[in-house]
Amino acid sequence: MAGPIVISSDSHVFEPPDLWTTRIDSEFKERAPHMRHVDGMDRLFVEGDQFLAGIGLISGAGVRFENPEDIQHEARFEDVHVGGYLPDEHIRDMKTDGVSAEILYPSQGLFYFRVQDPELLSAIFRAYNDWLVDFCSTHPKQLKGIAMINLDNVEDGMRELERTAKMGMPGAMISEYPPEDRRYDLPEYEPFWALAQDLDMPLSLHTATSRVGNNRGAGPDSVRVASNRANKVFLPSTSLCDMIFAGVFDRYPKLKLAIVEFELAWAAHLLGTMDYTYIERQKEASYRFKNGMMPSDFFRQNVYLSFQEDQIGIRLRDVIGVDGLMWGSDYPHAEATFPRSMEILDEILEGVNDDERAKIVGLNAAQLYNFDLEALAKV
Secondary structure, eight states, X not given: OOXXXXXXXXXXXXXXXXXXXXXXXXXXXXXXXXXXXXXXXXXXXXXXXXXXXXXXXXXXXTHHHHOGGXXXXXXXXXGSOGGGTOHXXXXXXXXXXXXXXXXXXXXXXXXGGGOOOHHHHHHHHHHXXXXXXXXXXXXXXXXXXXXXXXXXXXXXXXXXXXXXHHTTOOOEEEOSSOOGGGOTTSGGGHHHHHHHHHTTXXXXXXXXXXXXXXXXXXXXXXXXXXXXXXXXXXXXHHHHHHHHHTTHHHHOTTOOEEEESSOSHHHHHHHHHHHHHHHHOTTTSXXXXXXXXXXXXXXXXXXXXXXXXXXXXXXXXXXXXXXXXXXXXXXXXXXXXXTOHXXXXXXXXXXXXXXXXXXXXXXXXXXXXXXXXHHHTTO
């Protein structure tokens, strides 16, 4: 008997080096993101000579299984899986990995959240969104791309959200952590939350997309870089709490939020501390929810978690809520489960019953992003 349909809720494209130099609005061409070959490696630059990052960690799928010591921040474009930027090759790699469909996020685009000029950032995102729509249109039943949205100007973000929804994109990503003085509890975001709900566009907080400080992948290796990586869930969990305690999901009960590439186990503890704060620290948690709802209720009603291989989190699935768990391969990045995804899924889901397994590996993602399961069964 065939197993459940497998959908990766967190895979990536690898943008071709000329994407922004050829597609960005003409007024930004001299400042557009681009790749340069420096000292034998390819590196990302923007605003002329502003260095952003190497491309090692966003390439090199499979290296971790054979030679993890070879994982580096630096790499060459020729080392990237061609499936990152050629859709037919992408589909071939999916078949190799046993995956029927994928939700696609950027690779280089993750680093551009640290671009400080709001107008340039929005232009970068528009060019990427247009390219990603073209990429996914080659295999629309199997590939769905998440739009990149800049909320430095909420009205601008709303225009891009509506534009990408009209182009058929099934969801949108915003910064995992906005500027400190513009966190997601502020009233200025209300029209955006309302529009996302009305458009049925789930929002995503993806790792490495902070608007504050240096994102992962920048700068020299150091204890602080390692510490920030180990504690990376602090940023989206804070954004999530801001939204919950500000009553965002109370006012917009159909709004969905996916927290992507942060694993699972942290959520079990957060559920308890959110409810404790709401009950016993009411001067701090001053917004009171309708109908006796608790913070943990909104989490289970509105929030999805995309993970790769968190065995501890799977053991806590009854606490976190099985209906919100979605697996992702992270192809073609260095930490991806490709090309051993099925083997890894069998290992981390050992002992999980068939109904729960089917939800985790595909059905939850299919429901959130409106995949046609009958069509996927035929590909």
